[in-house]
Amino acid sequence: MRLTFFGIGYVGLVQAAVFAEAGYQVMCVDIDPQKIENLKAGKIPIYEPGLESLVRENVASDNLLFTTDAQEGVRFSPLQFIAVGTPPDEDGSADLRHVLTVARTIARYMEQPKTIVIKSTVPVGTADKVRAAVDEGLKERDRIDLAFDVASNPEFLKEGSAVADCMKPDRIIIGTDNPGTEQQLRELYAPFNRNHEKIIAMDIRSSELTKYAANCMLATKISFMNEMANLADRFGADIERVRVGIGADPRIGYHFIYPGVGYGGSCFPKDVRATIRTAEADGFDPVLLKAVEARNELQKGFLVNKVLSHFGGDVRGRRFALWGLAFKPKTDDMRDAPSRVVMEALWQAGATVQAYDPAAMTECRRIYGDRSDLALCDTKEATLTGADALIVVTEWKQFHAPDFQAIKLALREPVIFDGRNLYDPMIAQRHGLEVRSVGRKRLAPPAPLTQRSAAE
Ligand code: UDX
Numbered sequence: 001m002r003l004t005f006f007g008i009g010y011v012g013l014v015q016a017a018v019f020a021e022a023g024y025q026v027m028c029v030d031i032d033p034q035k036i037e038n039l040k041a042g043k044i045p046i047y048e049p050g051l052e053s054l055v056r057e058n059v060a061s062d063n064l065l066f067t068t069d070a071q072e073g074v075r076f077s078p079l080q081f082i083a084v085g086t087p088p089d090e091d092g093s094a095d096l097r098h099v100l101t102v103a104r105t106i107a108r109y110m111e112q113p114k115t116i117v118i119k120s121t122v123p124v125g126t127a128d129k130v131r132a133a134v135d136e137g138l139k140e141r142d143r144i145d146l147a148f149d150v151a152s153n154p155e156f157l158k159e160g161s162a163v164a165d166c167m168k169p170d171r172i173i174i175g176t177d178n179p180g181t182e183q184q185l186r187e188l189y190a191p192f193n194r195n196h197e198k199i200i201a202m203d204i205r206s207s208e209l210t211k212y213a214a215n216c217m218l219a220t221k222i223s224f225m226n227e228m229a230n231l232a233d234r235f236g237a238d239i240e241r242v243r244v245g246i247g248a249d250p251r252i253g254y255h256f257i258y259p260g261v262g263y264g265g266s267c268f269p270k271d272v273r274a275t276i277r278t279a280e281a282d283g284f285d286p287v288l289l290k291a292v293e294a295r296n297e298l299q300k301g302f303l304v305n306k307v308l309s310h311f312g313g314d315v316r317g318r319r320f321a322l323w324g325l326a327f328k329p330k331t332d333d334m335r336d337a338p339s340r341v342v343m344e345a346l347w348q349a350g351a352t353v354q355a356y357d358p359a360a361m362t363e364c365r366r367i368y369g370d371r372s373d374l375a376l377c378d379t380k381e382a383t384l385t386g387a388d389a390l391i392v393v394t395e396w397k398q399f400h401a402p403d404f405q406a407i408k409l410a411l412r413e414p415v416i417f418d419g420r421n422l423y424d425p426m427i428a429q430r431h432g433l434e435v436r437s438v439g440r441k442r443l444a445p446p447a448p449l450t451q452r453s454a455a456e
Contacts, residue, residue, distance in 0.1 A: 001188065002077035003027070006102040008035060008066070010046060010162065010266065011119055011155045012083030017051065018166040020058035022191040027065045029073035036066045047332040047359050050163040074109035079188065082130070083119040083155075092273035093281070094123050103130040106148075107137020113147040115181055119155050121271060123278040124208040127152050127175070151176040151185060152204045154211035159265060160330030167192070172199045175207020212278075215271040216289055221256045222263045223295040229259035229439025230302075239439030240421055259438045261338035261393055261419035262299035264327030269296070269336040300341040303391060303419045306436050308349065310389070310415060316350035321383035321411070324394025325357035325364045332359040334367060338419065339393040347373050354383040358396050384410035395420040404431035414446060 001024045005016040008030040016026045030036055035045055042056035058064035067073060074080065084098035099120055106116060116134065118127060127150045138144050152175030157165040169192055174185045182201050186193075193199055202210070225243065232239040239259050247254035263269065272293050279286040308315060327337035334340060343353050352373040355364065361376050368374055377383045380398065384390065389411060392399055400422055408414050408431050416423060418437045425435040425443045432446045 001025070001079075003079045003081060003188075004029065004073045004077045005081045005083050005119075006030075006070075006073065006105070007082065007084030007098070007120065008039065009083065009085050010048075010159070011157065012081070013039075013044065013046070013055070014048065014051060014157060014162045014166050015081070015083065015119060015155060017054045017058055017064060018163065019188075020061075020063035021054055021167075023063070024188075025063050025065070025077075026058075027067060027073050027076040029067055029070055031068060033068050036068050039066045048162050049160065049330060054163060070105045071109045074106050074114075075111065078112060079115050079117060079184070080106050081117045081119050081153075086120050086122055086274075088270050088273060091277055092270075093277040094121070094270075094274040096122065096126060096129065099126065100129060100133050103133035104137050107134040108141070110138075110143075110146055110148070114149075115184055116148060116150045117153045117185070118150065118208075119153055121154060121211055121267070121274075122152075122208060123212070123274060124205050126208060127204045149176070149178050149181045150204070151178075151181050152207040153185065154207060156211075156214065159333055160328065169198055173207050173210055174199060174201045175204040175210075176201070177203055212271055212275045215267055216275055216292070218256050219263055219268045219272050219296070220288070220292045222258075222260075222268075223292040223299070225257045225259045226262065226299045226302075226438075227295050232439035236441050237439075238441050242439075259421065260299075260395075261303055261342070261438070262296045264336040264338055265331075265333060266335045269293075272296075300338045301345065302438060303338075303393070303417050304342055304345040304349075306417055307346070307389065307391065310413075310417075310436065314349075315346065315388075318351045318388040319386055320346055320351055320353050321387035321390040322353050322355040323357075323380055323383065323390065323392045323399050324396055325355055326360040326394055326396075329394055329396045330359070332357075332363045334360055334363050337393075340367075342391060342393055342419075343368075343374070347371075354385070354387055356380045356383045357394065358398055381406065381410075386412075388412045389415045389417060391417045391419065392422060393419045395422055404428055404433055408432045 003019055003024055003026045005012045005028045008028045016028050020026045042059055044052050044055055082099055082102045084102055086094040089095040131150045134148055138146055154173055172189050174182055176182050229239040243257050246252050272289055276286050276289050325334055325339045327333055346353055354375045354377050356377045414432050415434045418435050421437045423435045428435045429443050429446050434445045
């Protein structure tokens with residue numbers, strides 16, 4: 001079976017490579033010639049565990065082809081996937097420009113019937129717009145005899161485990177109003193639908209909404225927990241105990257109820273905002289989603305507020321060690337990352353930052369360039385030199401079990417601002433460190449060493 005993918009971003013590249021691995025021949029079309037050249041040489045533009053070797057192997061076996069020639073892509077196969085980006089426009093709505101350009105391109109070059117499958121995350125009603133764009137293109141060419149169909153097939157992969165998520169999807173949503181198209185897509189996904197049924201077929205609009213509903217639900221869980229963490233903080237309760245206590249109820253469950261510095265990345269912030277805008281454009285006020293977004297924005301400032309209050313509201317001239325720049329572990333993605341809000345607020349307040357991240361250093365350099373108030377360090381230990389305090393923003397494995405003794409010795413003030421509740425405040429306290437976390441009871445600051453040894 002042959003497939004064409006338009007748009008070789010995160011979703012397109014991972015899904016195309018996984019289809020190629022399953023034995024299909026996949027042609028990937030992108031307008032960026034440099035990207036295409038690199039991919040042909042097996043160089044991938046993103047950091048994603050397992051992806052580079054998958055791309056290399058399938059390029060070598062000729063199952064994965066790359067081109068900038070859209071006409072070649074359209075002619076290549078009856079199944080045309082649209083996986084181009086839908087970036088937010090100024091008001092946060094999903095910008096469908098690229099999706100509709102691909103639709104028009106398919107209409108311009110098609111000579112055989114096509115099934116057009118929308119993989120990009122798009123608002124409800126987009127399939128109708130794609131259909132209208134193709135119809136129009138065919139009319140212009142006087143080729144309304146050419147049959148085509150449009151289906152929705154959203155993607156649920158997570159950065160950092162994208163290859164595994166795609167290889168073993170927990171669900172495969174097929175949105176179509178046409179039994180023939182459903183059958184075609186069922187066959188395509190058969191290699192990924194073994195052992196137990198994962199395909200959930202539904203009408204197009206429900207499928208389009210399922211993608212947004214899934215991300216909005218997860219974002220809601222996080223914002224809810226972050227709000228509870230604020231309450232715990234004020235009331236002297238421990239949110240980590242509360243988390244375990246509520247997660248035991250199977251109706252709530254343990255997943256996605258970790259409080260922290262707010263959600264970031266390429267999906268949740270963008271999709272929650274886009275859903276809000278689509279609802280508002282239709283005259284509906286999505287009060288809950290607006291609150292989810294508002295809590296997330298406030299939450300990104302949570303750590304900075306703690307830092308500021310700890311230093312009496314003035315951090316001018318202070319230096320902070322910062323662990324974690326990516327919005328989550330196992331990625332170099334800093335889109336909407338809480339680390340950015342933290343760093344920018346500290347700079348604004350006159351402080352400097354010494355940062356380390358296992359994967360996102362190049363990305364950070366690309367975003368911020370050279371600036372005197374940011375030092376990018378080669379190791380997490382190097383960030384501590386001369387720093388007033390340590391701020392932990394991303395829960396990389398490398399940060400889970402630090403040498404508290406070394407941290408205590410290096411910092412000017414023995415305090416860690418733990419944005420992911422990684423550390424047990426009691427253990428840190430035994431090493432003479434205070435941990436300020438998200439929604440956990442504040443322990444008395446450690447006694448000065450001399451006093452402690454006298455007491456012991
Ligand atoms: C998400 C969805 O999980 C995925 O299904 C969808 O296709 C794209 O969006 P991703 O953005 O890669 O994937 O990251 P995810 O692992 O879901 O984390 C999103 C954010 O939520 C991160 O900033 C993470 O730190 C935060 N988070 C997650 C929490 O703050 N608490 C949690 O309990 C879980």
